[in-house]
Amino acid sequence: MFDGLLLLPVGLDWGHASPALGWLWLVLVASGLYHGINPGMGWPLAVSAGLMDKSPRALFHALWALSAGHLLATLLVLLPFAFLLVLAEWQRPIQLVASLLVIGFGVYRLVDRRHPRALARIPPTQLALWSFAVAIAHGAALMLVPIYLGLCRAFELDAGHQAAGELMKANVGMAVLVSLVHVIAMVSAGGCLAWLVYRYLGLRFVSRSWFNLDAVWATSLVLVGAVALAFNLGG
Amino acid sequence: MTMRPDPTFHASPKLAMEAPAENFAYTLLLSPDFSKPDALAVIDVKPGSPTYSQIVHTVTMPHKGDEFHHFGWNACSSALSPLAGHAFIERRYLIIPGLRSSRIYIIDTKPDPTKAKIHKIIEPEEVFKKTGYSRPHTIHCGPDGIYVSTLGGGGKDGTDGPPGVFIMDCETFEVLGRWEIDRGPQTLHYDFWWNLPRDYMVTSEWALPPQFENGIVPEDLLSNKYGHRLHFWDLRARRNVQTIDLGANHQMALEVRPAHDPVREYGFVGVVVDTTNLEASIWTWWREGGKFHAEKTATIPPEPAPKEKLPPLLQGFGAVPPLVTDIDLSMDDRFLYVSCWGTGEMRQYDVSDPRKPKHAGSVHIGGIARRTPHPSGKAFAAGPQMVEISRDGRRVYWTNSLYSTWDDQFYPDGVPGVEVMANVGRNGGLELDKDYFVSFPDGYRAHQIRLEGGDCSTDSFCYPSV
Numbered sequence: 001m002f003d004g005l006l007l008l009p010v011g012l013d014w015g016h017a018s019p020a021l022g023w024l025w026l027v028l029v030a031s032g033l034y035h036g037i038n039p040g041m042g043w044p045l046a047v048s049a050g051l052m053d054k055s056p057r058a059l060f061h062a063l064w065a066l067s068a069g070h071l072l073a074t075l076l077v078l079l080p081f082a083f084l085l086v087l088a089e090w091q092r093p094i095q096l097v098a099s100l101l102v103i104g105f106g107v108y109r110l111v112d113r114r115h116p117r118a119l120a121r122i123p124p125t126q127l128a129l130w131s132f133a134v135a136i137a138h139g140a141a142l143m144l145v146p147i148y149l150g151l152c153r154a155f156e157l158d159a160g161h162q163a164a165g166e167l168m169k170a171n172v173g174m175a176v177l178v179s180l181v182h183v184i185a186m187v188s189a190g191g192c193l194a195w196l197v198y199r200y201l202g203l204r205f206v207s208r209s210w211f212n213l214d215a216v217w218a219t220s221l222v223l224v225g226a227v228a229l230a231f232n233l234g235g
Numbered sequence: 236m237t238m239r240p241d242p243t244f245h246a247s248p249k250l251a252m253e254a255p256a257e258n259f260a261y262t263l264l265l266s267p268d269f270s271k272p273d274a275l276a277v278i279d280v281k282p283g284s285p286t287y288s289q290i291v292h293t294v295t296m297p298h299k300g301d302e303f304h305h306f307g308w309n310a311c312s313s314a315l316s317p318l319a320g321h322a323f324i325e326r327r328y329l330i331i332p333g334l335r336s337s338r339i340y341i342i343d344t345k346p347d348p349t350k351a352k353i354h355k356i357i358e359p360e361e362v363f364k365k366t367g368y369s370r371p372h373t374i375h376c377g378p379d380g381i382y383v384s385t386l387g388g389g390g391k392d393g394t395d396g397p398p399g400v401f402i403m404d405c406e407t408f409e410v411l412g413r414w415e416i417d418r419g420p421q422t423l424h425y426d427f428w429w430n431l432p433r434d435y436m437v438t439s440e441w442a443l444p445p446q447f448e449n450g451i452v453p454e455d456l457l458s459n460k461y462g463h464r465l466h467f468w469d470l471r472a473r474r475n476v477q478t479i480d481l482g483a484n485h486q487m488a489l490e491v492r493p494a495h496d497p498v499r500e501y502g503f504v505g506v507v508v509d510t511t512n513l514e515a516s517i518w519t520w521w522r523e524g525g526k527f528h529a530e531k532t533a534t535i536p537p538e539p540a541p542k543e544k545l546p547p548l549l550q551g552f553g554a555v556p557p558l559v560t561d562i563d564l565s566m567d568d569r570f571l572y573v574s575c576w577g578t579g580e581m582r583q584y585d586v587s588d589p590r591k592p593k594h595a596g597s598v599h600i601g602g603i604a605r606r607t608p609h610p611s612g613k614a615f616a617a618g619p620q621m622v623e624i625s626r627d628g629r630r631v632y633w634t635n636s637l638y639s640t641w642d643d644q645f646y647p648d649g650v651p652g653v654e655v656m657a658n659v660g661r662n663g664g665l666e667l668d669k670d671y672f673v674s675f676p677d678g679y680r681a682h683q684i685r686l687e688g689g690d691c692s693t694d695s696f697c698y699p700s701v
Contacts, residue, residue, distance in 0.1 A: 044317035051699050052432055052498055113236060115321050120379030123434050123471040124318055203246035203698050207315055212238045212323040 021154045028147050028178060031224075032185025035070070035140055036193070038217070039210050042066040042131055043190035043197075047206065049127075050198045059198055060191075062127055067187040069131025070140070074179040077141035078148050082171035085152055086164050092232065095153070098145045099229035105139045106221030113214055139221050146228030148178045236406075240322035243688040244312045248495040248566045249700035251312060251626050257686040258284075259291075259348040260623075260632060261329060262654055263303040264679040267639035271678055272296045273303040275331060277348050278654065278673055280632075280686075288671045292349040294342055297356075301333025301340075302639060305621075305683045307374025309341075309381055309405045312694040316378035316431055324405060328354060329685065330381055332371035334638075335448065337362050337387075339371060341408050348687060355408050365410045366401040369393045370444055373426050376693070381405050382414065384427050386444060393444035398424040400438070415468075419475030423462040426491045429470055431697050433497060436468040437520065439488045439504055450640040453548065459483035459510055465491075465520060467527045479529045481518060484511045488518070492564040492571070492692070494589070498699040501589045503571055504529075505562040513537035513552060515559035517573060519590050533592045535559065538578050540604035548644050555603045558645070560637050561621050565628040566691050567700070570595065570663060572622050572631055577645065579605045579618040581633060581657065583665045596665035598657055601635060603645060609655060610669040617642060617650040623684040624691040631665065632656045636680035652681035 035041045045066065050059030084094050116137045122130045135141050152174055197205045245251035258281040264274040277292040309328040314321075329342040329351075337359035344351045363369060370387035381403040387393020399421070400414040415421075425441035440462020446452050455461060463485045467477040481488055485506045493502030501521035508515060517533040537554040549555065558577030564570070564586070571592060573582040579602020584592035599607040601615040609615045617635040624631050634654045636642050642650040652675035657667045675681050685693065 039317070040321070042317065044315075048317050048432060048698050051701055054498075115319075117379060120319065121471050122318070123469075124432050125434070130318060203250060203701070206246045206698070207240045207242075207244055207322070210240050210315075210322050212236065214236070214323075 021151070024147055024150050024154060025181070028144070028151070028181055029185045031143060031147065032182040033189040034220070035182075036186040036189025036191075038213055039206075040138065040213065041070070041134060041140065041186070041190065042127070043194040044206055045127060045130075046190070046194035047197050047203075050194070051203075056198070059194060063187055063191050063194065065127035066131040066190070067183050069128040069133075070135045070186060071179055071183045072128075073132045073135035073141040074144055074182060075175065076136070077145060078175040078179060079172065081145060081148065082175040083168065085149075085171045086168050091153075095146075095149050095228065095232045098149055099225045099232060102139070102142055102146055102225030103222050103229070105142055106218045106225060109139065109218035109221065110215065138217065143221055143224055144178060144182055146224050148175060150228060150231065151178060237323045237325060240315060241310065241324070241326050243326045244310075244315050244322060245694065246312070246315050246696065246698045247700045248568070248696055251689060251694055251696070252566045252628065254626060254688065256627060257625055257688055257690070259687040260654070261306075261344075261348070261685040261687070262634060262673075263306055263331065263682045264652060264675055265303045265636070265639060265682060266299070266678060267636075267642065267650075267680050268678075269300040269302075272299050273301045273333070274679070275329065275342055275351065276675065276681075277351055280656075280671075288673055290673065290675070292351060294351050294353065296340060296353070298333075298336065298338060300336055301338055302335035303331060303682060304334040304638070305373050306331040306685060307381075308376050308685070308689070308693055309408075311376040311689055312696055313376055313378045313431060316697045318697075319378035326689065328408070330374045330383075330403070330408075332374065332383065334370055334372060334386070337369045337371060357408065357410060361410055362401075363389065366413050367396055368398055368401055368413070370398070372424075375428060375695070376405065377402075378431065380411065382427070384424055384438065386424055386441060386447075397422040398443075400424075400427060414473055415475075416473040417475060419466070420478050421466045421475055423464075425462065425489055428491050428493050428502070429695060430493055430497050430500060431470070431695055433500055433522070434470045435522070436470045437491045437493065437502060438466045438468065439491050440464050441487055441489060447638065448640065450644050451548075456486055456508070457510060459486060461486040462488055463506075464488065465504060465529055477527050479520070479527060481506060481529065481531075484509050485516065486510055489560060490562050492562055494568040495564065495566055495691070495694075495696060496568055496700050497696055499568060499589075503562060503564060503586070503589075505559040505573065507558055507560060508556050513554055513556040515557040515575065517559070517562065517571070517584070517592060519592075521589070530590065532590050533584060533594075535573070535575060535582070538604065544604040546603065546645055546647050549603070558618075563622045563624050563692055565624050566626050567628060570628065570659070572624060574619040574622050574633065576618040576620050576637055578602050579607055581619040581622065581631070581665065583659070583663060585663055595663040596660075598665050598667050600655065600667065609672055610667050611672050613672055613674075615653055615655065616648070617646045621683045623686060625686060626689060626691065629659050630656055631659060632684050632686075634681035634684060636682055639680070642680065650680050651675070651677075652679045654681055654684065
């Protein structure tokens, strides 16, 4: 999957990047930090793993598994859009539908607060699978779609003059880059918290720091979708 | 839904021990002749309170004949499971099953235990229809719902199919359905508990309803037809992965008490009676090399007694069997308390080395032959039975009734409901508190106790004590 990264310079026209670019990268990193500090995305699992095995290695191993699962979920959601964007003339409707999808999922999460029961069936030994399923079920990966589409657009990856093959490579490369940046930000934030709790703060912090983010999370989805929608309709 | 986890949820057993002490004890009352509705008594256990050791509130049920036995909370520390990722429920509702009726009561203990009231009643038909099980027994709050063990299968006498575990929603209390996907050789049920991060469940065996509802069946006992096996399950896969037979003479393997610290992959189970010698025994089970093992690690001998002191059931034996009917493990996994309901003794074992329990303390009270009174001078009928330990391990509470029809066979003179408490020394030792003696209203017997904010047989943890 790292092939995509190598292809990036081929497809990206850094010279023509729009001013919105910096903001979008910032938002992307912020989304990673946000997912990272949310206990629902798994940092307490890394603490538990470290304490259960009495070894920091187990903590980092858990973080690695959690990151892999999250990355996979992000790619799984972004890649179909990377392929879709090849249909350059459909770019606007695609962005429109994506924004509505994210808003719709946010509204659904606001209305139906019940947590998917199937997640409880995943054994504690399969952290990557757990992380993957959680990221999909809670719309964590979906939250990145508008940011991804915005970045593609800022880089003018939709430019009609490019050959479909090159465009596809560039889109895929961007999807990989977006996923990696997001997951690195996420694992940095979650990893720092896990390490602090494991090494310094103690387990009391687990319950003390745990806030109900359900409504905030759902609102974030709606917000990201709405901002993307506004940009799309405006631009 | 709350914004923060309930303050009575604790990440580790150590944090639970450091939490404020309990102010109230909830105790189940049963009417043994079914002439009155069963009830939940709320007892003031706050030292220095003007109503200390008194019933300060009673919730009386609208039906008769439920036979209350065990109960539990809708949610506990297991809600902090990092896998569930959703700790925003309250420890608020007590789930009380009627063992005889299969009716389940949901009692709301907020805003104040002294104002506890019925929140919902689940009729037996719903349990039958959705699970095919009957006679709900042990309640445990899991990270994904309330787990309920049952003693009966379908049909009028509960023998149509094996009993098992079912799950209820911890917020709506809807019965969701059977838990097991593959029960293996399991056909009997009693207690269960688990190690959440290590992902296993342990279940034990008492008997099928015809073997207990109308009293103990001596022929079945002497032909070793009561339960004597432990079943180990893959918790998330819901499959029986191993069954250990303790030996047919080890009749009635009841309470399962895993170590609270999830790093410790061992636990205990009590066996009521060995039919070859009337002994009771404590067994240690553990996991090693991916397999479970169990061995007898402590025995309690019967006590000889003259025929005139024995109920007809025991006269042929000339001895009182200890009858270990409940065990409970302190939050720090150090002391195991063992109720000898027959001989009238509460034993304390130091189980720091789990496969070598050391008899560390003991008090005598009641008993078939001994009939030891309480230090206050008051009579204590029957013997120590359901035992509950405070989170900090300093106080041990117990009641005296086993099960309506069995009480009558072993203690034909009657079993007025009583609850007592013993103080535990810093390094073990056990002494009855002469100021704590709760007598219940006439015609009621007392069974399981639950402590406000959680106790040693309620909460399970996903993080080790460090």
